[in-house]
Amino acid sequence: MTLRDLVLVRLGVAINLVIGQIVAALLLPIFLDSVGTILVAALVGPRAAIAVGLVSQVLNAVISGNFSWLPFALVQVVIALYAAAAARLGLFRRFATAVPAGIGMGLLAAACSAPIAYFLFGGVTAGGVTVVTTVLRALGAPLAVAVASASFATDLLDKAISCALVSALLGSLPRTLAARFPALAR
């Protein structure tokens, strides 16, 4: 990766780790912790986006102290690849295509994270998702179904909003700034 790619990856990681501050201030029940990954996928490409995802996962563990979530790094890779493909197809150019793309991303992300949560963590990863899982289980759903449903519900919303936000951000880039990213023109 060139020096420019590295600086952009660092920017993507920083966005992933900091945007939670805005989400918390707005009291929204989402994480948006992949916005940086998706943005870099659209601005640079898949390799850089994967780097953003992996480094974000590691640094998140370093900052929060919770290293048991490292296995979810696989989900970050999947999100990065999907985002790069979606960007290549021009899906982030309009809101109307970005939101369905986000729903697709949420489905894929949940399909990857639910098995990890179920098999490695018994469905308990702490956070809002596990609370949803617990409630569903208490209502009588089998554990696997509860884990899957909780994952899907949270990921769909989170990724749909993330992709919509990235679409809005890309659309607001000044022309001279956008020209510095050849990947956008494709």
Place this chain on the structure above:
Amino acid sequence: MIGYVPGHSLLHRAHPYTTLALAGALLLGAFALTRPLEVWLLVVAAAAFAVAGGVLRASARPALLLSLPIWVLLFVLHGLLGADPRMTVGPVSLSVPGIARALVLGGRLTAIVLGFLTALATASPHRLVEAMTAGGVPFGRTFLLASTLTVLPRMRERTTQILEAQQCRGLRLGGSPLARLRALVPLALPLVLGALAEVDEQVLALDARGAAGGVRRTALDPPRDSALQRALRWTLLALVVAAYAWKFWSMRG
């Protein structure tokens, strides 16, 4: 306390790769072991690791705080809502396999978190960067891991400033869910644009100092490694592989 705690213990003097290898072995080993007794032996090993670093107190407190909510959820999800057979403890009916599962999952988490908090407490980021530089790790990887942490505080500061500035301009942070969603853009956009606008300058500054050179950077104070530590790291790898081989073999049988 999460983060580096200065000291002179065995782990502090060890090569950072060794400390990380021990924490990594705890992580991988935890997912390989499936019985409560095995997992809790691993927890004891993690505690011994923390003692070797002289940071048992410093690591144990945050480890307990981090795992407490998870233990509660484990207890509810597996202990209370688990499968039969059940046993009665006082007024509560608990699932026997559920409790066993909770002990395994909780023990895993405790061992992993304790292990990595110990590693964080005894391997300063700077020493790790020096170890990676001396080891010939490409500039990109050390850069991403180390310099991102240094730009985070400024970025957080900027986010706070943007939150205040936009509110001064009349942006409301409350309201209906849709209104709050719409408020995302005027808050996230300045943050992202501001960061993107700096990229060119950052690249130029780094390039002008030779970061793109491709030449192996000289490490100024490389941590000392030893044959013993290298042997230990390889042994840990072998132990982890053996643990997984044992796991899959006993699953088939």
Place this chain on the structure above:
Amino acid sequence: MTALVTLEGVTFTYPGADRPALVDVSLELAAGDVLVVTGESGAGASTLLLVATGLAPRVVGGRLTGARRIEARRCGVVFARPWTQLTGLCPTVRDEIAFGPASQGLPREAVLAAAERAMERLHIAHLAGREPAQLSGGELQRVVVAAVLAVEPEVLGLDDPAAELDPEAADALYDLLPAIAAAGTAIVVATPDLERAARVATRAVALEAGRIVARGAPADVLGGTEVAGIARAAGCPPPFPLDVPALLRRVSR
């Protein structure tokens, strides 16, 4: 004296831009020069800096036509914002300054010696063990200049280097330039700070819409501003304030 940088009829256009940022620019830079480039925002002063030090189009992209010869082995650039120029990898000032020589793969002793020399030149040896994050803007900018000088560039570009500094720190920074030039470096400074620039410049060039519209001795190019004319007409003793802030400072004393 041989020219370190020669530009002949150079036109440069940034990627995606409608108009070229530099049009038909010709100039020479020799060791010992302190060339000041002025112009309104967008006139091309920063671009000229990047072209003269070889950073454009290599790092920023774009198209360059005309002839450019850079005989210097190494070029360095200092930008306005100290923060964006830190590597983020280095826990102390000394390490930050040593980053350049270390990236050249020089042996450890040579790297440390180069860092010491640079710190001496900038009179910041007392900051050697400090964390960059805790320094003031003025101190940090001196660290950046030292870090750039540590690779011993033959051409040094400074883009509005005192923009974020308070007046004392700005004065101190500009006062360093003649000594650096005397040691054999060619310096080019792009700045709107005409008064400070005039104190240290040996030559000056004024740009408008990417073209050179005036060149020569600093007094002629920089002293021809309207404000200077007003001050002269009002009976002010020389040196004449060159811009409004300078005039206000003079009047308020």
